Amino acid sequence: MNPWEVLEIDYTTDSRKIKRAYAKKLKLIFPDEQPEEFQALKLAFDAALAIAKASDDGPATILIKDENILDSEVARQDQIDDQENGSIFDIPFSTQLQRIVAEKDYFYKLAYWEKLVEPINEWSIDEFMANSYSIQVFLVEHFTIIAKEIIHFLFHTFDLLELRDEIGQENYVYGDFTALRYKIYHVPPFSFAIAQDLDRNSREEYFNLRYSIYCMLESDADVHLIEKKIDRAKLIFSKDSDLSNLYVLTTLKIDHGNIKNQVILTKIENALLSTEEGQKNETTEFLRTYIQALKKSQARQVVQETITWKKAQLIIPQQLYYLLEGYVFFFQHKYVIAFEMWKKLPLQEIVYLEDSLKEMKKQLWRTHKQDYLYLQNEMKKRKQKEGKSSESSKIMFFCSLVLIVMFFIFAVFNNTGPNTVHRISKTKLLEQLSSSLEDEEDSYVEKDLNEELIERTFIEAFYLSNQLEQQKQFQIDYMEENVSIEAAAQLNAQPKFEQAVLSDFTIKKNKLTEYTIIYYRDEPINLLGINDYNQKIDKIYGEGWERIEQFTPVNFDDLDIPFSSLAERFIYIFYSTDNQLLKDIFKISFTYDNLLREQMTDFVPAKPYVNSSMSDFSFITKEKTDNDISEIVYIRYKDTPFCTLRFYPGDNEPKINGLVGDSWNFQGENSYTPLKVVDYEEAVKIFIRYILFSSEKQENLAKYDEYFSDNIRSLVNDRLSLDMSKDLINTDLYMDMEKSSDLKADEPTLFLRNGYEVSLVFTFDDLGRLDHVYGDGWEEGNKLEIEGTYTKYIKSTRFILEQ
Numbered sequence: 001m002n003p004w005e006v007l008e009i010d011y012t013t014d015s016r017k018i019k020r021a022y023a024k025k026l027k028l029i030f031p032d033e034q035p036e037e038f039q040a041l042k043l044a045f046d047a048a049l050a051i052a053k054a055s056d057d058g059p060a061t062i063l064i065k066d067e068n069i070l071d072s073e074v075a076r077q078d079q080i081d082d083q084e085n086g087s088i089f090d091i092p093f094s095t096q097l098q099r100i101v102a103e104k105d106y107f108y109k110l111a112y113w114e115k116l117v118e119p120i121n122e123w124s125i126d127e128f129m130a131n132s133y134s135i136q137v138f139l140v141e142h143f144t145i146i147a148k149e150i151i152h153f154l155f156h157t158f159d160l161l162e163l164r165d166e167i168g169q170e171n172y173v174y175g176d177f178t179a180l181r182y183k184i185y186h187v188p189p190f191s192f193a194i195a196q197d198l199d200r201n202s203r204e205e206y207f208n209l210r211y212s213i214y215c216m217l218e219s220d221a222d223v224h225l226i227e228k229k230i231d232r233a234k235l236i237f238s239k240d241s242d243l244s245n246l247y248v249l250t251t252l253k254i255d256h257g258n259i260k261n262q263v264i265l266t267k268i269e270n271a272l273l274s275t276e277e278g279q280k281n282e283t284t285e286f287l288r289t290y291i292q293a294l295k296k297s298q299a300r301q302v303v304q305e306t307i308t309w310k311k312a313q314l315i316i317p318q319q320l321y322y323l324l325e326g327y328v329f330f331f332q333h334k335y336v337i338a339f340e341m342w343k344k345l346p347l348q349e350i351v352y353l354e355d356s357l358k359e360m361k362k363q364l365w366r367t368h369k370q371d372y373l374y375l376q377n378e379m380k381k382r383k384q385k386e387g388k389s390s391e392s393s394k395i396m397f398f399c400s401l402v403l404i405v406m407f408f409i410f411a412v413f414n415n416t417g418p419n420t421v422h423r424i425s426k427t428k429l430l431e432q433l434s435s436s437l438e439d440e441e442d443s444y445v446e447k448d449l450n451e452e453l454i455e456r457t458f459i460e461a462f463y464l465s466n467q468l469e470q471q472k473q474f475q476i477d478y479m480e481e482n483v484s485i486e487a488a489a490q491l492n493a494q495p496k497f498e499q500a501v502l503s504d505f506t507i508k509k510n511k512l513t514e515y516t517i518i519y520y521r522d523e524p525i526n527l528l529g530i531n532d533y534n535q536k537i538d539k540i541y542g543e544g545w546e547r548i549e550q551f552t553p554v555n556f557d558d559l560d561i562p563f564s565s566l567a568e569r570f571i572y573i574f575y576s577t578d579n580q581l582l583k584d585i586f587k588i589s590f591t592y593d594n595l596l597r598e599q600m601t602d603f604v605p606a607k608p609y610v611n612s613s614m615s616d617f618s619f620i621t622k623e624k625t626d627n628d629i630s631e632i633v634y635i636r637y638k639d640t641p642f643c644t645l646r647f648y649p650g651d652n653e654p655k656i657n658g659l660v661g662d663s664w665n666f667q668g669e670n671s672y673t674p675l676k677v678v679d680y681e682e683a684v685k686i687f688i689r690y691i692l693f694s695s696e697k698q699e700n701l702a703k704y705d706e707y708f709s710d711n712i713r714s715l716v717n718d719r720l721s722l723d724m725s726k727d728l729i730n731t732d733l734y735m736d737m738e739k740s741s742d743l744k745a746d747e748p749t750l751f752l753r754n755g756y757e758v759s760l761v762f763t764f765d766d767l768g769r770l771d772h773v774y775g776d777g778w779e780e781g782n783k784l785e786i787e788g789t790y791t792k793y794i795k796s797t798r799f800i801l802e803q
Contacts, residue, residue: 003043003044003045003047003048003051004048006025006040006041006044007021007022007025007041007044007045007048008021008025009021012052013051013052014052015049015052015121018045018048018049018052019045019125019128020159022041022045022125023125024755024756025041026041026125029041045125052121093116093127093130093131093134094131094134096116097116097134097135097138100112100113100116101138101142104200104201104203104204105195105200106146106150107145107146107147107192107195107203107207108146108147108149108150108191108192108193108195110147110149110150110153113150113153113154114153117157120157128158129172130172131158132158132159132160132163132172133172133173133174135154135158135160136160136163136173136174136177137174137177139151139154139177139184140174140176140177140180140184143180143183143184143187144187144207144208144211144212145192145203145204145207145208145211146187146192147189147190147191147192148187148188148189148190151184151185151187152185155185160177160181161181161185163177163178163181187211188211188214188315189312189313189314189315190207190210190211190242190315191240191241191242191281192207194237194239194240197237197239198236198237202236202237205236206233206236206237209229209232209233209236210233210240210242210243210246212229213226213229213230213233213243213246213250214246214315214317216229217246217249217250217253217317217320218317218318218319218320223250223253223254226250227250230243230246230247230250241281241283241284242281242283242315244271244272244274244284245272245281245283245284245287245315246315247268247271248268248271248272248287248291249287249316249317249320251264251268252268252320252324253320256323256349256352256353257320257323257324257326257327258294258327258352258356259294260298265291265294265295268291269288269291269292272284272287272288272291273288281313281315282310282313282314283313283314283315283316286314286316290324290327290328293328293331294327294331296331297331310629319344319345319346319349322341322342322344322345323341323342323345323349325341326338326339326341326342326345326353329341329649330356330360333363333557333564334649334654335360335363335364335564336363336364336365336368336564336565337631337649338356338360339357339360339364339368339371339372340368340624342357343371343375347375347378347379347382348382350375350379351379351382351383354379357372357375357376363564365565365568365619365621443510443558444508444509444510444517444554444558444560445508445509445510446506446507446508447507447508447509449502449505449506449507452507452516454478454528454530454535454537455507455516455518455528456502457474457478458474458478458518458528458537459502459505459518460502461473461474462474462485462488462491462492462544463491463492463497463500463505463520464492464500464501464502465492466490466492466493468489471485471488471489472485478535478536478537479536479537479538480531480536480537480538482538483537483538483539483540487544487545488540488544488545491543491544496520497520500520504520504521505518505519505520506518506519506522507519508560510558513553513554514529514530514531514532515527515528515529515530515539515553515554516528516530517554517558517559518542522560523577523579523582524559524560524579524581524582525542525543525579525581526540526541526542526545526581527539527540527541527542527553527554527581528540529553539553541553541581541584542580542581543579543580543581547580547584547601548581548584548585548588550588551588552584552585552588552589554585555589556569556585556586556589556590556653559582559585561582563614565619565633566590566633566645566647566654566656567619567633567635567645568614568619569586569590570586570590570645570656571612571614571617571635572614573586574600574603574605575605575609575610575612575617576611576612576613576614577611578610578611583600583601583603584601586600587600587601589653590647590653590654590655590656591655591656592655592656592657593656593666593668595666596656596659596666599663599664599666603663605662606662606663609637609662612637616637616638617635617636617637617642618635618636618639619633619634619635619636620633620634620635620636620679621633621634622634622679629648630646630647630648630649630657630658631646631647631648631649632644632645632646632658632675632679633645633646633647634677634678634679635661640706641661641677641678641706641767642661642662642677643659643660643661643662643664643677644658644659644660644661644675644676644677644679644768645658645659646658646659646668646675656668658675659675660675660676660677661677673735673737673748673792674747674748676748676764676766676767676768677767677768678706678707678764678767678768678769679768680748680750680764680768680769680770681735681750681794682707683707683708683764683768683769683770684733684750684762684770685733685795685800685803686700686704686707687707687708687712687762687770687773688733688752688797688800688801689800689801689803690703690704691716692724692728693724693728693729693801697716697720698716698717698720701713701716701717706769707769707770708769708770709765709769709770709771711771711772712769712770712771712772712773715773715778715779719777719778722777724777725759725776727754727759728752728759728760728797729797729798729801730754730797730798731752731753731754731759731760731796731797732752732753732754732793732794732795732796732797733750733751733752733793733794733795733796733797733800734750734751734752734753734791734792734793734794735748735749735750735751735791735792735794736748736749736750736751736791737791737792747763747764747765748763748764748768749761749762749763750762750794752775752797758775759775759776760773760774760775760776760778761773761774761775761781762774
């Protein structure tokens with residue numbers, strides 16, 4: 001008997017693979033009805049484990065002649081194992097687990113748990129399943145007070161994510177665990193290192209209190225009850241940064257993320273600042289930066305702080321996270337991203353964002369306007385409903401209001417005098433005046449060109465005249481010696497300036513910087529740096545002048561370009577207009593890769609796209625999942641795939657980390673999934689929905705032509721009558737993140753699978769179009785091995801068909 005043939009796997013010394021194969025085969029056998037098959041499977045399993053163990057101990061050859069030799073070999077190996085391992089393995093696993101819990105020091109020390117499962121390769125399959133059950137019970141009872149790192153370790157060790165309540169396993173599956181599995185796996189990443197500073201008998205109570213506060217924040221619990229729990233937790237231990245963060249989050253929830261009371265703002269800022277250096281974490285830093293940005297935004301100052309974060313490391317409930325993340329982007333005037341966050345919130349929370357939504361309305365893409373109108377309509381309905389419900393109590397409310405007003409008037413006349421009222425009025429007036437002055441200083445303001453001698457004379461000399469003497473005289477009078485006019489001498493000869501007059505030019509200045517922006521017909525063409533000391537020009541950026549190489553002296557948003565999204569700005573600058581200044585500022589502001597910057601510096605579009613109209617382009621934003629840190633926009637030119645832009649929105653300015661199509665081929669760094677001109681995930685979904693399970697294959701092939709290569713069109717036309725296996729409907733769509741297939745390793749690989757069984761494999765051409773389909777009834781190719789590899793789940797086939 002060959003154990004590998006019975007288990008249906010190749011030779012391996014990996015005991016985990018052997019156990020998986022045994023468990024998989026066991027599901028197909030009913031021991032009571034098939035005792036011979038069960039006995040053969042058990043013997044093969046024991047033999048495979050013995051071979052694996054012998055291989056670990058040293059080179060050995062095991063020849064299996066008959067069942068008696070097999071049994072004696074396994075028995076001998078078990079005896080050797082018992083002698084080598086000592087008495088620790090005589091203690092039942094459940095007893096060892098109880099000892100760890102009794103010590104009350106198991107909350108965060110991973111070493112305890114690694115020691116507990118050390119003999120895992122020595123366990124039989126039954127022992128493994130029994131110990132797995134013990135761990136399931138333990139996690140249900142204790143997951144609120146254990147570090148996330150330990151929970152994930154136990155999940156991985158006992159394959160708990162793959163646990164199924166199936167025939168042959170039902171006695172090893174704890175029902176409460178399967179119900180709570182997702183919640184257990186996604187516990188917030190609390191720190192448990194403070195356990196060493198807590199009284200041993202108070203540890204469990206404190207950690208449970210902390211988790212319950214988080215859960216109350218996650219729900220619509222009464223905020224006052226949350227505050228009482230926080231006070232109770234502080235009595236036990238007050239020097240916990242996680243508890244301070246929960247207090248700040250509670251305050252932010254009360255004010256819906258936008259605290260306007262400066263006293264409260266200062267109070268929670270001090271709570272964050274008081275956190276000890278050793279206890280600072282991602283959530284503390286995120287909240288600290290958020291509060292600073294909130295204060296700047298309220299002071300009408302430009303928010304430029306870089307706020308970066310990883311969602312998985314933040315201890316912030318999901319809805320509150322969407323609210324705060326939306327405000328982060330709102331403060332930075334990234335309105336489209338903010339809107340994407342806020343529309344995920346429940347309506348009762350969105351109503352508090354009405355003013356902010358109105359402010360961002362003009363900056364939204366056309367694709368978001370429909371969502372905005374829907375939310376606006378729903379908020380209106382809610383207000384009408386609330387108005388009707390309060391109609392019956394209007395008289396009572398009016399009477400109460402009259403009494404309150406009378407009481408207020410009485411209090412004012414008895415506690416204040418005319419001087420106090422006058423002082424308050426003056427204070428408010430000064431605050432308003434100060435605010436207006438700050439607004440003017442922090443932004444670029446248009447100035448009258450006739451009143452700005454240097455700028456007007458500069459325009460007349462270089463853009464309205466071709467007199468070299470006039471230009472040299474201007475250089476002598478108003479320029480530093482380091483500024484050259486050689487390349488700018490013939491600027492006025494350019495076609496776009498042939499009909500220029502002085503009224504075509506405008507200028508904008510900012511009191512906080514030395515730079516002036518010069519516009520020609522509403523498009524920025526120059527940055528002039530004027531030295532305040534001697535009133536001479538020491539820097540000029542723009543075509544014909546100096547190039548911006550490393551640092552841009554102005555923010556891109558200061559230029560007043562009529563497009564807010566990064567993709568629209570990219571197309572406008574590189575395809576719709578020919579403006580060297582905009583190209584330079586764009587590449588410095590929104591890219592980090594030197595090779596991409598070099599390509600952008602001298603980029604000239606192909607003839608068909610020169611000076612294209614923005615109306616020729618359309619933009620499709622790829623749906624973003626919770627695990628995605630980048631956004632992808634597919635750009636089409638006259639309804640044809642043109643190029644694809646990927647960018648990371650989390651910094652002060654979005655940064656391009658992928659750009660392909662036309663003459664661009666920048667894949668970025670640390671990218672697990674290649675970028676293509678066509679959305680290859682969408683190509684497979686369309687193939688499944690409109691080809692694989694459709695009776696109108698030819699019609700749909702023509703309709704979605706852009707997603708398929710010539711090879712796919714030929715394959716489909718040859719298989720119009722092919723009947724699909726009914727089992728395909730039970731599969732899930734995945735991406736192979738490790739390129740374990742030999743089919744085409746330099747391209748993305750997607751596949752349909754059920755469990756570990758792969759049904760169909762999809763590969764793509766250079767553009768991202770579906771190019772090959774491997775599997776039954778389609779093309780023949782190398783088998784895709786996905787067991788133990790890193791894969792990304794996309795959608796279930798049923799869900800794709802239902803969309």
